[in-house]
Amino acid sequence: xxxxxxxxxxxxxxxxxxxxxxxxxxxxxxxxxxxxxxxxxxxxxxxxxxxxxxxxxxxxxxxxxxxxxxxxxxxxxxxxxxxxxxxxxxxxxxxxxxxxxxxxxxxxxxxxxxxxxxxxxxxxxxxxxxxxxxxxxxxxxxxxxxxxxxxxxxxxxxxxxxxxxxxxxxxxxxxxxxxxxxxxxxxxxxxxxxxxxxxxxxxxxxxxxxxxxxxxxxxxxxxxxxxxxxxxxxxxxxxxxxxxxxxxxxxxxxxxxxxxxxxxxxxxxxxxxxxxxxxxxxxxxxxxxxxxxxxxxxxxxxxxxxxxxxxxxxxxxxxxxxxxxxxxxxxxxxxxxxxxx
Amino acid sequence: xxxxxxxxxxxxxxxxxxxxxxxxxxxxxxxxxxxxxxxxxxxxxxxxxxxxxxxxxxxxxxxxxxxxxxxxxxxxxxxxxxxxxxxxxxxxxxxxxxxxxxxxxxxxxxxxxxxxxxxxxxxxxxxxxxxxxxxxxxxxxxxxxxxxxxxxxxxxxxxxxxxxxxxxxxxxxxxxxxxxxxxxxxxxxxxxxxxxxxxxxxxxxxxxxxxxxxxxxxxxxxxxxxxxxxxxxxxxxxxxxxxxxxxxxxxxxxxxxxxxxxxxxxxxxxxxxxxxxxxxxxxxxxxxxxxxxxxxxxxxxxxxxxxxxxxxxxxxxxxxxxxx
Ligand SMILES: Cc1ncc(C[n+]2csc(CCOP(=O)(O)OP(=O)(O)O)c2C)c(N)n1
Numbered sequence: 001x002x003x004x005x006x007x008x009x010x011x012x013x014x015x016x017x018x019x020x021x022x023x024x025x026x027x028x029x030x031x032x033x034x035x036x037x038x039x040x041x042x043x044x045x046x047x048x049x050x051x052x053x054x055x056x057x058x059x060x061x062x063x064x065x066x067x068x069x070x071x072x073x074x075x076x077x078x079x080x081x082x083x084x085x086x087x088x089x090x091x092x093x094x095x096x097x098x099x100x101x102x103x104x105x106x107x108x109x110x111x112x113x114x115x116x117x118x119x120x121x122x123x124x125x126x127x128x129x130x131x132x133x134x135x136x137x138x139x140x141x142x143x144x145x146x147x148x149x150x151x152x153x154x155x156x157x158x159x160x161x162x163x164x165x166x167x168x169x170x171x172x173x174x175x176x177x178x179x180x181x182x183x184x185x186x187x188x189x190x191x192x193x194x195x196x197x198x199x200x201x202x203x204x205x206x207x208x209x210x211x212x213x214x215x216x217x218x219x220x221x222x223x224x225x226x227x228x229x230x231x232x233x234x235x236x237x238x239x240x241x242x243x244x245x246x247x248x249x250x251x252x253x254x255x256x257x258x259x260x261x262x263x264x265x266x267x268x269x270x271x272x273x274x275x276x277x278x279x280x281x282x283x284x285x286x287x288x289x290x291x292x293x294x295x296x297x298x299x300x301x302x303x304x305x306x307x308x309x310x311x312x313x314x315x316x317x318x319x320x321x322x323x324x325x326x327x328x329x330x331x332x333x334x335x336x337x338x339x340x341x
Numbered sequence: 342x343x344x345x346x347x348x349x350x351x352x353x354x355x356x357x358x359x360x361x362x363x364x365x366x367x368x369x370x371x372x373x374x375x376x377x378x379x380x381x382x383x384x385x386x387x388x389x390x391x392x393x394x395x396x397x398x399x400x401x402x403x404x405x406x407x408x409x410x411x412x413x414x415x416x417x418x419x420x421x422x423x424x425x426x427x428x429x430x431x432x433x434x435x436x437x438x439x440x441x442x443x444x445x446x447x448x449x450x451x452x453x454x455x456x457x458x459x460x461x462x463x464x465x466x467x468x469x470x471x472x473x474x475x476x477x478x479x480x481x482x483x484x485x486x487x488x489x490x491x492x493x494x495x496x497x498x499x500x501x502x503x504x505x506x507x508x509x510x511x512x513x514x515x516x517x518x519x520x521x522x523x524x525x526x527x528x529x530x531x532x533x534x535x536x537x538x539x540x541x542x543x544x545x546x547x548x549x550x551x552x553x554x555x556x557x558x559x560x561x562x563x564x565x566x567x568x569x570x571x572x573x574x575x576x577x578x579x580x581x582x583x584x585x586x587x588x589x590x591x592x593x594x595x596x597x598x599x600x601x602x603x604x605x606x607x608x609x610x611x612x613x614x615x616x617x618x619x620x621x622x623x624x625x626x627x628x629x630x631x632x633x634x635x636x637x638x639x640x641x642x643x644x645x646x647x648x649x650x651x652x653x654x655x656x657x658x659x660x661x662x663x664x665x
Contacts, residue, residue: 050470050641051469052475102470102642102643110640110642111472111638111640111645112472112473112641113641113642115471115472115474115475116472116474129471129472129474130431130435131404132404162404165404165405166404166405166406167405167407167408193376193404194376195377195380196377196401201401201402201404322642322644323640323644324644325645325647325648327640328640328645328648328649329637329648332636
């Protein structure tokens, strides 16, 4: 990142995005404690955030670096681990917390929760509970963008390293290349798929190698270096926007927490985690920004502001109303809705 | 841990592990394949099996439901007896062609040359606060498919017995455990065989026949308590196997009580309750009613999720209406 004023301000903006994601997820994790586990056990106590909560702790640099290049009118599809993508795309943090609390004022009116976060108003077309399901949807959105030819808007599609072993990944890449669609595929390679390490389950060199085999230019990047992600994504987004067809960004990062918040990841070698923590993207970015001459006080202020924003979001979500029971019957369908008895 | 009745005290998931362990010991053709099975499965329903039988028989796979199901079909055709893990019924949809067009059709389409003795495990039902893609009850879809057996156990004993029977049956079996029954404990007696296609009479009574399965049995039992307190003795039947379903037991009861209520967690519209109700009305002329969830996706917030639940009060009310 260049050490000029503009470099510093774009660097602190990236820092702010990452810090907001981390603060949001830390608070969501705390609010989920005592709740229902996604692995079948039921813990006592009333959690504010219920159900499976997939945290992206340690992966914040990827959405921050990529989404910094996106406009509101660009589309985004996400995974089950979508808080970071959603915030980085510009969604309102408090409304997202309301959705995690299941409140009527959440993005989905309490119908979706963490795993199905969506904010269509900023082009975020939805997190998904089905691995790899977002890839063909992204391709369809990009196909529509191409057919409608209204602008040079693009679609960005986030997915995990586990998802590349499902057919929809391969089918979507093929489709995107055949129709030269404006889509940027972003593999967040955090090395784990639920409780199984992805490496031994994946033949060959992973996402970028598979993209290359379909003549889609792919670039690997250190996904824990937000400046590297930002710089690489700048080029790829420009190429896709310029009509160059699909590109793939393969970001190497690490899943610091368990698969879901209640998963303590006992199956993982503690040394692997300890090594990964050394490369925490937020700490690294902070060090880098200090070296560039950004004042520590500026970064502290960003962190404090994020904490305040999250505290206020928690209060808003706490005070927000529950959905009306009748809301369960709305938005099912128009033709034939309600004729179920 | 022993029990007074001579059985073991096991959870629903431990009972399943024991069933597979017994079948793997008895038959070297039995293998398991699926995501995270080496670590015991996400519900502990394969716990210890990879340590006991090795990674060649308890096979960790990529996230590839279509390939897991399709490979299961190929393994079965080539002489193995695979347990195919789909994690939850919602993800089994990613392997649907492999199940519907391949596993279910093979034996018939090839004139009986092929057999597909696989057991596809796909936990179903509402999983608390897991919203619309992790809470579905899709058993009626599978019951609609000629060529497959459909099983849905409600107790540890039945999970043990039915899983063993499923592995021995020689045809494709859709095996639907309930996502929230894994921790349920009960006595498992290894000497009790639970054949496919045989229902269990849970309570006896003459006021009305109540048929259900899987976790919904618990709500039905609670409703029966309430009705008993009002002087109504219900004939409660746990179907256990949806295909082939135990017509004999159900119809005999309906002929006696003249009233049938079928209750399921699945959406009522086009649910399996409609099949049983129609069959009973045709065969016995009894009064019928069915009760299932409204035709809505399961919501995330508790207040929305509750709209999809069929509780004891609703069941008792439907029973009273049928009796009134
Ligand atoms: C089709 C399908 N199969 C299995 C699952 C269960 N599941 C949810 S997340 C996950 C791991 C996904 O790994 P990856 O794609 O690498 O994403 P990560 O969780 O690492 O972010 C699995 C197996 C699912 N949601 N959908």
